Amino acid sequence: MCKLDLTKPIYHDNDAAREHLESLLWPQGPVCPRCGVMEDRITKLKGKSTRPGVYKCKDCRKPFSVTVGTVMERSKVPLCKWVLAAQLMASSKKGMSAKQLQRMIGTNYETAWFLFHRLRECALDPNRGPVGGENKVVEADETYIGGKARNARKGKPVPKKMAVFSLVERDGEVRSFRVTNVNAKTLRPILVKNASRKSYLMTDESTV
Numbered sequence: 001m002c003k004l005d006l007t008k009p010i011y012h013d014n015d016a017a018r019e020h021l022e023s024l025l026w027p028q029g030p031v032c033p034r035c036g037v038m039e040d041r042i043t044k045l046k047g048k049s050t051r052p053g054v055y056k057c058k059d060c061r062k063p064f065s066v067t068v069g070t071v072m073e074r075s076k077v078p079l080c081k082w083v084l085a086a087q088l089m090a091s092s093k094k095g096m097s098a099k100q101l102q103r104m105i106g107t108n109y110e111t112a113w114f115l116f117h118r119l120r121e122c123a124l125d126p127n128r129g130p131v132g133g134e135n136k137v138v139e140a141d142e143t144y145i146g147g148k149a150r151n152a153r154k155g156k157p158v159p160k161k162m163a164v165f166s167l168v169e170r171d172g173e174v175r176s177f178r179v180t181n182v183n184a185k186t187l188r189p190i191l192v193k194n195a196s197r198k199s200y201l202m203t204d205e206s207t208v
């Protein structure tokens with residue numbers, strides 16, 4: 001009924017599943033879900049007492065993982081079951097019932113029913129819809145990261161300054177993009193792809 005390689009570790013191993021989600025949701029590396037910052041503003045937390053996949057933002061000082069702000073946050077269902085259920089539902093042409101899902105993922109019916117409904121409400125699709133929408137305000141924001149002497153490692157040159165362009169939906173989602181230069185040529189394609197045309201766009205500068 002669908003061609004999925006069910007032997008892939010992402011369907012059986014929670015670490016592999018998490019790394020898979022990280023590569024889908026953070027193609028350019030971890031992004032703080034609160035501030036939208038990336039790269040050298042983020043540290044990976046390590047140590048025996050820390051769960052794998054936890055990062056900390058140097059700006060808001062709060063830890064986060066790839067599931068923060070998603071349907072999987074605080075779920076007791078193992079991540080690999082989420083990934084498997086999402087793939088099965090996405091690749092089933094005719095759609096499937098919660099009962100069919102239960103048979104395929106090998107959980108009890110209650111868990112399958114829960115996954116079935118959560119995933120239907122919010123598709124785990126890397127090509128998510130645009131931010132904003134009718135009567136919503138999207139703010140475009142440019143941040144420059146790096147380029148500060150205090151961030152340089154001892155004896156290493158000061159890291160090059162880098163521009164990060166963020167689209168912030170008021171009271172909503174933040175999406176960040178690394179750009180080489182902040183100008184209309186680099187920003188327009190990001191805007192067209194990621195911000196709904198129905199939203200009001202607010203920028204500090206008139207580059208876009």
Ligand SMILES: [Zn+2]
Pocket residue numbers: 032033034035036037057058059060061062
């Ligand atoms: Zn932060």
